[in-house]
Every structure is written in C-alpha cells, then in structure tokens.
Amino acid sequence: MALLTCENVTLGYDGKKIIESLSFTIEKGDYLCIVGENGSGKTTLMKAVLGLKSPVSGKISYGEGLKQSRIGYLPQQTIVQKDFPASVYEIILSGCQNRLGFRPFYGKAEKEIALRNIEKLGLTELKTRCYRELSGGQQQRVLLARALCAATSMILLDEPVTGLDPAVTAEFYGIINDLNKKDKMTVVMISHDVNVSLKYADKILHIGKELFFGTKDEYISSAVFSELNKGGESNG
Amino acid sequence: MADIINKLADSFQFDIVRYALIVGVLIALCSSLFGVTLVLKRFSFIGDGLSHVAFGAIAIATVLNITDNMPLVLFITVISAVLLLRTGQNAKIRGDAAIAMISVGSLAVGYLLMNVFSTSGNLSGDVCSTLFGSYSILTLTESKVWLCIALSSAVILIYVFFYNRIFSVTFDENFAKATGVRASLYNLLIAVIIAVIIVLAMNLVGSLLISALVIFPALSAMRVFKSFKSVTVCSAVLSVVCAVIGMLVSIAGGTPVGATIVAVDIVAFIIFSVIGLCLRRSR
Numbered sequence: 001m002a003l004l005t006c007e008n009v010t011l012g013y014d015g016k017k018i019i020e021s022l023s024f025t026i027e028k029g030d031y032l033c034i035v036g037e038n039g040s041g042k043t044t045l046m047k048a049v050l051g052l053k054s055p056v057s058g059k060i061s062y063g064e065g066l067k068q069s070r071i072g073y074l075p076q077q078t079i080v081q082k083d084f085p086a087s088v089y090e091i092i093l094s095g096c097q098n099r100l101g102f103r104p105f106y107g108k109a110e111k112e113i114a115l116r117n118i119e120k121l122g123l124t125e126l127k128t129r130c131y132r133e134l135s136g137g138q139q140q141r142v143l144l145a146r147a148l149c150a151a152t153s154m155i156l157l158d159e160p161v162t163g164l165d166p167a168v169t170a171e172f173y174g175i176i177n178d179l180n181k182k183d184k185m186t187v188v189m190i191s192h193d194v195n196v197s198l199k200y201a202d203k204i205l206h207i208g209k210e211l212f213f214g215t216k217d218e219y220i221s222s223a224v225f226s227e228l229n230k231g232g233e234s235n236g
Numbered sequence: 237m238a239d240i241i242n243k244l245a246d247s248f249q250f251d252i253v254r255y256a257l258i259v260g261v262l263i264a265l266c267s268s269l270f271g272v273t274l275v276l277k278r279f280s281f282i283g284d285g286l287s288h289v290a291f292g293a294i295a296i297a298t299v300l301n302i303t304d305n306m307p308l309v310l311f312i313t314v315i316s317a318v319l320l321l322r323t324g325q326n327a328k329i330r331g332d333a334a335i336a337m338i339s340v341g342s343l344a345v346g347y348l349l350m351n352v353f354s355t356s357g358n359l360s361g362d363v364c365s366t367l368f369g370s371y372s373i374l375t376l377t378e379s380k381v382w383l384c385i386a387l388s389s390a391v392i393l394i395y396v397f398f399y400n401r402i403f404s405v406t407f408d409e410n411f412a413k414a415t416g417v418r419a420s421l422y423n424l425l426i427a428v429i430i431a432v433i434i435v436l437a438m439n440l441v442g443s444l445l446i447s448a449l450v451i452f453p454a455l456s457a458m459r460v461f462k463s464f465k466s467v468t469v470c471s472a473v474l475s476v477v478c479a480v481i482g483m484l485v486s487i488a489g490g491t492p493v494g495a496t497i498v499a500v501d502i503v504a505f506i507i508f509s510v511i512g513l514c515l516r517r518s519r
Contacts (some may be wrong), residue, residue: 050414069416075408084276084407087463096402098415104397130462150415 003028003066003154003186004049009058011044017056019045024205024213028064028153031180031187033197036207043076043188045207046156049188064153069098073153074143078157081139082132088142089127092118095149110149117145121175137168144175154186155179161193173200195229240488247487249290257382260479260497262388263328263440264449266433269395271454272468273406273426282320282427284447285335286434289316291443292342292349292517293516299353306383310435317431321423368442368494384436391429398422403464441494452501459505459512478504 002025011019018041026032034042045055049060051068062068072095095117096110118124121141126134131142140160142186147155157176161169177200179185191197204219206212212224219225247253274280293312297305320335350363395402404412405422414418430450437446453475457467482497489496 047410052410052413066327071412071414073411073414075410075414078408080276080278081407085464085467086403086407088463090403090464091407094400094407095411095415096478097400097412097417098402100400128463133462146411150411207275 003030003062003064005059005061005063006049006123007059007061009045009048009060010056011041011048011053012056013044013053019207019211022133022207022211022213023057024193025102026154026186026188026203029180029184030203031177031201032189032203032205033201034188034205034207035192035194035197038192040207042207043158044157046073046188046190049156053106066153070154071149071154072147072149072155074140074147074157074160076162077139077143084131087122087128088131088134089114089118091131091142091147092123092145095146098150113149114145117148119126120148121145135168136164137172140164140172141175144165148179148185153184154188155210157187158191159192176200244484245314253487255378256493257480257483259381259384260440260483260493261476262384263437263473264453264479264497265472266388266391267437267446268447268453268471269392269468270426270430271434271450271452271475272457272464272471274404274430274456275451275454276406276472277426279426279430280447280451281335282317283430283434285339285437286313286431287319287446288339288346289313289342290438292346292442293295293365294438295346295349297376298362299349304379304426306380306435308324309438310432313431314428317427318424321427360399366438366442367444368492372469380439384439391432393425394425394429398425402426407464441496445494445498448498448501449475449479452498452505456501456505456508459508460515474504474508475501 002124004026006022008021008023009019010021012015017040022045034045036042044053048055048122050071050073083219093110093114094104096106096113099110099113100106121144123138123141123145126138126142131139144155144157144160149155152195159170160176162174173196176187176189180187180200189197189201198216198220201216203215204226207217208224210224210227211217212222213224263482275284290309290313293309294305296312297308300308302308316338320338347363350359401412401417401422404415404417405419405426409419409423412422418474433450434443437449441449454467455472456474457471461467461470478500479497482500483493485491485500486496
C-alpha cells in the first residue's frame with residue numbers, strides 16, 4: 001500500500017473546478033515535485049492532502065501508518081509572520097502540537113524532538129533569536145525544522161525558496177535532498193522551477209490543462225513536457 | 237507629597253476603593269493577555285467594534301429598565317463577536333468593513349435609544365460615563381466584583397491551559413490546522429473571550445477606551461521583547477502596573493479613571509518604544 005493515494009480527485013472552489021479527476025500515488029521515500037502554472041491549483045491540492053480543504057469528489061487515502069495530522073507542512077509565509085515576536089525555539093516546538101493529544105503543555109519528549117531538529121538544520125546558535133530578525137533563508141530553515149517536528153515520514157513544501165537568493169536556494173535544496181536520501185523522508189514539493197524539479201525529484205506531477213504523473217524520465221519524454229518547452233523557456 | 241499619601245491611605249479604608257483596585261488589576265491582566273494575540277492576528281479592531289456593541293447593549297438594558305445589565309450585555313456582545321468572526325471569514329463583506337458598520341451602527345442606535353427612552357435626568361452624564369467609564373468603577377456592587385473575579389479567573393485559566401494552541405493558531409493558522417489543531421474552534425474561543433473581557437473592562441475604562449487597554453501593553457511589550465512568552469508576560473505585568481498607577485493617580489488627583497489609565501499606558505508605550513530603538517541601535 002502506498003503512503004498516499006489520490007483517486008479521481010476533483011478540486012475547486014465557488015463551484016469552479018480547477019483540477020479534474022487527478023490520480024496519483026506517493027510511495028515511501030519518494031521525492032515528488034508538483035509543477036504547473038500559477039493558479040493551476042498546486043497549493044489547493046496540497047491543502048486537500050492536508051485536510052484543510054475537502055475535494056469536490058474523489059478520495060485521498062493514507063497508508064503505511066501515515067496519519068494526516070502527521071504530515072510535516074511548510075506553508076508559504078504569511079504577512080503576519082514577518083514581524084511576529086517569537087523565538088526560534090518556540091516556533092519549532094510548536095511543530096510538536098500534533099503529539100500533544102489532550103495534554104496542554106509540551107513534555108520532555110517533545111522538547112527533545114525540537115532540539116534534535118534544531119541541531120539537524122544547524123539552528124543551534126539561533127535558538128533564542130527572534131524569528132523576525134532572521135534572514136529569509138534562516139526563516140525557511142526554522143519553518144522546515146517545525147515541519148520536521150510534526151512529520152513522521154512525509155513533508156510537504158509549498159514553494160519553499162520563494163524570495164531567497166541563489167546561494168541560499170541551492171543550500172536549501174541541498175538540505176531537502178539530504179533529508180530525502182539520508183533520512184528516507186518522503187518529500188512532496190511545489191515548485192515553479194522545472195529545472196530544479198528535474199534535478200532533484202524522482203517523480204513529477206504536472207498540473208495544468210494536461211495532467212501528468214510519472215517518473216522524471218517519463219516526464220522528459222512526455223507530450224506535456226515538450227509542449228512546455230515549445231511555448232518558450234521552461235519557466236512555466 | 238505627604239498630603240497625597242494621606243489621601244490615598246484614607247481612601248483605602250473604603251471597601252469600594254479596594255474593590256476597584258482588585259477588579260482593575262484583574263481586568264488589566266486579562267485584557268493584556270489576549271491583546272498580544274489580537275494585535276498579532278490583526279484583530280485589533282474587533283475589540284473596538286465589540287466595545288461599541290456593548291455600549292448599544294447597555295442602552296437596551298437601560299431602556300428595558302434592567303438594573304443588573306451585565307448578563308444581557310455579555311450575551312449580546314458574545315453573539316456579536318461570533319458573528320463578526322464569521323463575516324471576517326466570509327469574503328462578501330470584508331472583515332474591516334463589517335466591523336466599522338457594526339460599531340458605528342450600535343453606537344448610533346444605542347445613543348438614540350438612550351435619548352428617546354431615558355428616564356434619567358442626567359442623560360449626557362449617563363452616556364458619558366458609559367463611553368468613558370468616569371467613576372463607575374467606584375460604584376461596583378459586591379456581587380459585580382465577584383462576577384468580575386470569577387470571569388477574569390476563568391479567562392486567565394483558559395489562556396494558560398490553551399497557551400500552546402493559541403500560540404500555534406496565532407503564528408500560523410494553516411500549519412496549526414494541518415497538524416490537527418481545530419483552528420476555527422480556537423478562533424471562536426478567542427472571539428468569545430475577547431467579548432467577555434470587553435464587557436468586564438467597560439466597568440473600568442468605559443466602552444470607547446477598551447481597545448487601548450487591550451492593545452497598548454501588547455504593542456509596548458513587542459517593542460522590546462523577542463519571544464512570545466516574554467512578550468505575553470511583559471504585557472501582562474505592564475498592563476497591571478499601568479492600571480494600578482492610573483487608578484492611584486485618579487484617586488489622588490480626582491481625574492477620570494479610564495482616561496488616566498490609558499494616559500499611563502500611552503506614556504509606557506513611548507518609554508518602551510524608546511528602549512526598543514536604543515536596543516536596536518546598540519546592536
């Protein structure tokens with residue numbers, strides 16, 4: 001059984017369909033990139049997977065002991081967060097929320113998980129710093145650490161490198177790649193950069209007028225991909 | 237100076253002054269706790285809108301000749317809080333427009349009702365004390381004091397108990413929802429509690445000045461402190477200190493309680509802003 005299965009899922013809002021009968025599966029250890037034009041419904045799909053939005057029709061099911069609330073999520077940053085007075089440690093610890101159950105406060109186990117992820121992402125020295133004083137790249141690493149606290153086997157990243165400079169972007173992709181290869185973390189990433197997707201991902205989900213799901217090699221030889229390159233640079 | 241101290245010492249012999257201080261401290265504490273969340277969630281104006289609703293509710297209570305108006309006012313304000321939150325999520329009338337509508341509307345209707353139906357000889361005095369609090373804190377009955385104590389203890393307990401969830405929902409609602417926190421439920425909880433705080437705080441500073449009590453301590457603390465916990469603790473302490481200073485000054489100087497407390501809050505905000513600037517410079 002796959003980690004995540006989407007069967008004939010249709011998504012939309014206000015009675016307008018944006019994705020129709022989409023089917024795909026995610027296996028343990030996959031590195032899947034979701035590509036497609038702006039407004040094609042990538043974030044909506046991610047929200048449906050997380051249970052923030054229910055599909056119009058179709059079914060999303062979880063396997064191999066994966067619970068919906070145990071998917072690590074790295075959302076796009078909101079304006080509220082930009083000047084939020086919270087320490088790095090507080091934010092990362094809040095990723096352990098889904099381990100609390102009905103307990104009101106974090107215990108030793110949660111704090112250890114938070115500290116482990118702080119160390120893993122090289123944030124130890126920033127632990128007591130204020131989130132709003134960090135650089136964009138550091139902020140993304142904090143949010144990634146928070147996602148890892150919540151995750152058991154799968155993380156979802158929504159355009160995680162938006163607004164980062166090239167060096168920081170490369171470093172961030174490196175971190176994610178390590179998580180996938182060394183820690184066997186299943187990675188699902190929305191990206192508008194097809195080249196990067198082809199470099200790291202082993203599976204591609206293309207959303208748009210044409211739907212495509214398959215391995216990277218299948219994608220390169222697919223009609224969707226050649227159509228994309230015909231219409232100018234591959235920046236769709 | 238000795239005169240002032242004597243005057244304060246004298247006034248402490250009266251029960252009503254002690255009641256006023258207890259209630260003032262509790263209200264200041266409650267309002268500042270949720271102030272941080274309100275400011276960060278960009279909900280500051282919901283507090284303002286609700287305080288006007290409470291004014292309208294008091295007018296209705298006056299018309300109906302209800303002497304113990306607190307339960308009715310509380311009920312109406314809580315309902316409005318829930319409705320405001322709903323419209324905030326509905327895109328048809330934007331949140332801020334809905335709040336503006338409700339707050340101005342209830343202010344007008346409230347004044348109109350009071351004007352048409354009032355049996356009191358001192359109408360403008362009534363209106364003024366409802367809006368600005370004036371001396372109403374010194375007219376608290378013992379039962380009202382107990383109600384204030386019970387409600388504010390409940391608010392503080394709820395805040396402490398749900399602290400981690402409130403943090404999560406405030407910082408990132410989508411992430412909180414994704415990890416199984418029922419964010420809409422907590423938003424509702426926050427709105428209801430804000431309504432309770434506002435009704436409580438009306439006794440202290442009057443309906444027009446409540447927002448100041450909610451927002452100033454939080455904003456001051458945010459100038460200087462860097463973690464959510466320290467901001468919350470600082471704004472609670474600051475709010476209580478300002479309220480006590482304000483009340484003492486107003487007893488000693490005979491100034492209106494609400495306005496004096498808010499003035500002290502403003503001074504504190506300026507001091508904290510300067511400290512914040514200096515800290516940033518020195519780094």
